[in-house]
Amino acid sequence: MSDKSAPPQQLQPPLPSLLSVMQSHSRSTAQASQLPSTSTTTGTTPASHTNGLLHHAYLDSLNLAVNAEFHFLACQICQAALAPGEVKHHLTKVHGTQSRYNDHQFNLAISAMNVATELPSHITGPRTMVHGLKVHDGVACSQCSFVSRSGEWLRKHHAKHHPTIPRPP
Numbered sequence: 001m002s003d004k005s006a007p008p009q010q011l012q013p014p015l016p017s018l019l020s021v022m023q024s025h026s027r028s029t030a031q032a033s034q035l036p037s038t039s040t041t042t043g044t045t046p047a048s049h050t051n052g053l054l055h056h057a058y059l060d061s062l063n064l065a066v067n068a069e070f071h072f073l074a075c076q077i078c079q080a081a082l083a084p085g086e087v088k089h090h091l092t093k094v095h096g097t098q099s100r101y102n103d104h105q106f107n108l109a110i111s112a113m114n115v116a117t118e119l120p121s122h123i124t125g126p127r128t129m130v131h132g133l134k135v136h137d138g139v140a141c142s143q144c145s146f147v148s149r150s151g152e153w154l155r156k157h158h159a160k161h162h163p164t165i166p167r168p169p
Contacts, residue, residue, distance in 0.1 A: 003114075007030060018140065053066065054066040054067075058108075063076045064076065072116050072132075074132025079134035082119075141153045143162045146161070
């Protein structure tokens with residue numbers, strides 16, 4: 001028997017990526033607005049702040065930036081969030097650019113930029129975009145903060161978590 005319920009409600013504008021919706025960080029945006037000076041092997045380079053991202057010369061050479069709101073690393077090519085421990089593997093396996101990676105320089109840069117050691121885990125949605133992450137179309141539960149890119153997952157969520165409430169049209 002096929003499910004003939006109405007398709008899930010489409011949200012406009014599109015939701016941020018699931019990673020950004022499911023992850024957050026407790027650091028305040030006030031900290032993010034302070035631009036630290038960062039040391040490199042060639043001296044002190046001031047960090048720059050553009051489009052919600054903090055930049056550091058060494059991280060830029062790896063195509064990485066720091067989200068100013070949550071202080072996670074963002075791959076500027078993939079528009080994906082990376083924990084510091086994932087960067088070397090990501091650069092090697094996804095982009096083939098491990099040769100530019102240097103543990104010492106990387107650790108100096110992330111320390112100077114106050115990069116979070118773990119990815120954020122409490123961002124709730126829907127919300128405006130999270131800088132540095134790709135934006136995806138999505139659907140949202142009308143009863144709680146659950147969001148998904150898949151209408152099928154929304155139907156399963158609704159059946160499991162809101163079984164006594166009829167699904168909206």
